[in-house]
Amino acid sequence: MSSSPVTTIAEIGKHEGQAVTIRGWLYNLRESGKLLFPQFRDGSGIIQGVVPKNAVPPEVFDAIKTLTQESSVIVEGKVRADKRAHGGYELDVANVHVVQRVPESSPYPITPKEHGTDFLMEHRHLWVRSQRQAAILRVRAEIVKAARDFFDERGFTLTDPPIITPAACEGTSTLFPVDYFDEQAFLTQSGQLYVEATAMALGKVYSFGPTFRAEKSKTRRHLTEFWMVEPEVAYADLDDVMELAEGLITF
Structure with a gap:
């Protein structure tokens, strides 16, 4: 070359x-x-x-x-x-x-024909090469960037609560237990408790990270793992919270 x-x-x-x-x-x-x-x-x-x-x-x-x-x-x-x-x-x-060169004996498996969910998830590392999946990843990246920009421009400080936690933020029946050196621990359901404490130090904070719920995922309303943005503002009342939520949605 x-x-x-x-x-x-x-x-x-x-x-x-x-x-x-x-x-x-x-x-x-x-x-x-x-x-x-x-x-x-x-x-x-x-x-x-x-x-x-x-x-x-x-x-x-x-x-x-x-x-x-x-x-x-x-x-x-x-x-x-x-x-x-x-x-x-x-x-x-x-x-x-x-x-x-991809060998004919083991070709790229994602074709224009209809594939089942199990097949696509088993080949997820290759499925993301398709135009639709690549577009979804780009849209997600833009949404994440926009959410961060919204809070950053309004004086919020990003804080990262731990993923492994000893306590439940939501119902205790939806916790994923973790073997943590013979101690009881779980994958976090929410960064809420940590973010609330941090708001008392910095005034306006938010977290944006993975959360886990031990619920069956094969429905339109449940995911075992997802990313969630959680803002906390010291001394905020209901009107402040509504204004913040509406501002984020329309940003």
């Missing part, structure tokens, strides 16, 4: 007309006569490559032609604007380095 600059697909437009290197995975591959149209993804986006057989060495053409879905590749090519393309750009591929 040459020394063309490494970029992400999200920033590919900054390099129009230039040779670049992309590190990612094969998302899809389409063939039309002596043309190959591989699609590459790198976590930031998807771009289509164009590979004419007479424009690249035979070994490069053959390497791309035999790629399998989600094979790991480092691709070099020239960025070209195309309004018809996904994202507005295509990559005229010049070279490819196959870091790892």
